[in-house]
Amino acid sequence: MSGHAGYDVIVLGLGGWGSAITARLAQRGQRVLGIDRYTPPHDKGSSHGHSRLIRVSSVEHPSYTPIMQRSYELWHDLEQATGLQVFTRTGGISFGPPDEEVIRDLPPAYEPYGLPYQWIERDEARSRYPMLRLEPGEVVILDESAGILHPERAVEAHLALARQYGAELLLGAGETHWEASAAAVHVRTEVGEYSADRLVLAAGAWMPDLLGYPLNLQVERQVMLWWQPRSHPEWFRAGTLPWFIGACDPPYEIIYGVPDMDGEGVKFGMHRGGQLGHIDAIERDILPEDIAVVRGYIQRRMPELEGTLLNAKTCVYTNTPDRHFVIGSHPLEPRVVVAGGGSGRGFKFCAVIGEIVADLVIDGATRHDIALLAPTRPAVRT
Numbered sequence: 001m002s003g004h005a006g007y008d009v010i011v012l013g014l015g016g017w018g019s020a021i022t023a024r025l026a027q028r029g030q031r032v033l034g035i036d037r038y039t040p041p042h043d044k045g046s047s048h049g050h051s052r053l054i055r056v057s058s059v060e061h062p063s064y065t066p067i068m069q070r071s072y073e074l075w076h077d078l079e080q081a082t083g084l085q086v087f088t089r090t091g092g093i094s095f096g097p098p099d100e101e102v103i104r105d106l107p108p109a110y111e112p113y114g115l116p117y118q119w120i121e122r123d124e125a126r127s128r129y130p131m132l133r134l135e136p137g138e139v140v141i142l143d144e145s146a147g148i149l150h151p152e153r154a155v156e157a158h159l160a161l162a163r164q165y166g167a168e169l170l171l172g173a174g175e176t177h178w179e180a181s182a183a184a185v186h187v188r189t190e191v192g193e194y195s196a197d198r199l200v201l202a203a204g205a206w207m208p209d210l211l212g213y214p215l216n217l218q219v220e221r222q223v224m225l226w227w228q229p230r231s232h233p234e235w236f237r238a239g240t241l242p243w244f245i246g247a248c249d250p251p252y253e254i255i256y257g258v259p260d261m262d263g264e265g266v267k268f269g270m271h272r273g274g275q276l277g278h279i280d281a282i283e284r285d286i287l288p289e290d291i292a293v294v295r296g297y298i299q300r301r302m303p304e305l306e307g308t309l310l311n312a313k314t315c316v317y318t319n320t321p322d323r324h325f326v327i328g329s330h331p332l333e334p335r336v337v338v339a340g341g342g343s344g345r346g347f348k349f350c351a352v353i354g355e356i357v358a359d360l361v362i363d364g365a366t367r368h369d370i371a372l373l374a375p376t377r378p379a380v381r382t
């Protein structure tokens with residue numbers, strides 16, 4: 001390949017992560033070209049569906065909490081810089097028996113950092129959340145600082161910020177290929193060829209096709225279903241109902257929901273347990289069994305919500321075996337930085353991942369603790 005228009009950095013993939021990375025690199029004065037095969041925000045990858053849960057504590061590992069605290073700051077900065085609202089504070093509740101993972105793992109995640117949460121016994125919870133049917137012995141944990149990110153708007157905001165700082169964006173570029181030489185990286189798209197000193201791969205569920213080395217990433221089908229309440233619509237609106245998480249029957253681990261934000265209904269999704277496969281082989285239609293799982297849950301837990309199914313969409317996770325992200329230098333190509341493996345929880349980190357990857361590209365290191373995320377760790381090597 002022969003390149004033209006030398007850039008400092010090319011970013012491949014401008015979804016949740018790549019848009020933030022491009023914005024941050026441009027803010028730090030890099031000549032950046034962001035390339036996406038489609039035109040984000042779009043509904044083919046992982047960053048659509050109107051809402052993503054965010055809370056500062058992380059049950060996966062304590063080292064994520066300071067990173068999340070920085071992400072909250074950066075989401076706020078993004079809103080200030082663009083005038084676009086990307087975060088809505090709704091609060092978030094987890095409910096279940098105290099020994100259930102969704103409850104048991106929370107106090108150890110909050111307490112070491114002095115993060116506030118409320119432990120609400122069943123009787124009080126039933127009066128505060130009349131829409132929720134709690135079993136005897138179940139409790140609720142409330143995090144009032146939790147909220148919702150609006151993913152499509154967040155991608156738009158990061159792309160707008162990137163442009164504001166001079167980044168060039170090539171959207172709808174079609175198939176892309178890259179190679180690295182001793183002197184540069186070269187990217188070929190369906191509309192042109194480009195070269196740069198450095199390359200960032202942030203292609204979400206397409207990463208396995210793009211990486212050029214085997215990394216243990218699994219693409220998983222997810223569904224999102226929006227329901228209109230049968231009665232008491234006021235119970236289900238943001239401001240009254242926080243987002244909620246509870247345990248779910250196998251094969252799913254968790255079921256979660258988002259309150260009605262703009263009359264679009266209450267959104268449900270199941271965490272884990274979806275079909276695995278190549279991104280091109282994922283079932284995109286909504287199946288009767290998808291609807292049945294959520295309807296059954298609603299009948300047991302929120303019967304007043306069993307009204308009309310308003311909308312449904314599929315989406316994909318890109319999972320690592322240990323559920324930690326993959327961020328760091330490409331093991332074979334020192335000019336390339338890899339950022340992927342969002343594992344169903346990567347959206348709230350987009351803003352700080354932009355900062356981390358910009359640090360790695362420009363400084364070769366970051367102040368954030370990303371030891372768990374190394375692309376060379378045994379858990380992600382195949």
Ligand SMILES: Cc1cc2nc3c(=O)[nH]c(=O)nc-3n(C[C@H](O)[C@H](O)[C@H](O)COP(=O)(O)OP(=O)(O)OC[C@H]3O[C@@H](n4cnc5c(N)ncnc54)[C@H](O)[C@@H]3O)c2cc1C
Nearest residue numbers: 013015016017037045046047053204315342345346347348
């Ligand atoms: C249903 C669902 C619910 C979720 N809920 C939460 C949540 O509540 N909280 C949370 O924090 N996270 C959540 N997540 C996870 C989070 O949304 C993802 O981790 C995040 O969106 C991943 O962003 P990404 O940039 O890696 O992928 P994407 O946003 O999919 O971006 C990848 C981009 O790469 C582009 N691309 C692909 N191939 C190429 C190529 N060859 N060249 C150039 N561009 C290319 C694609 O077009 C796409 O735009 C959820 C995910 C799903 C699916």
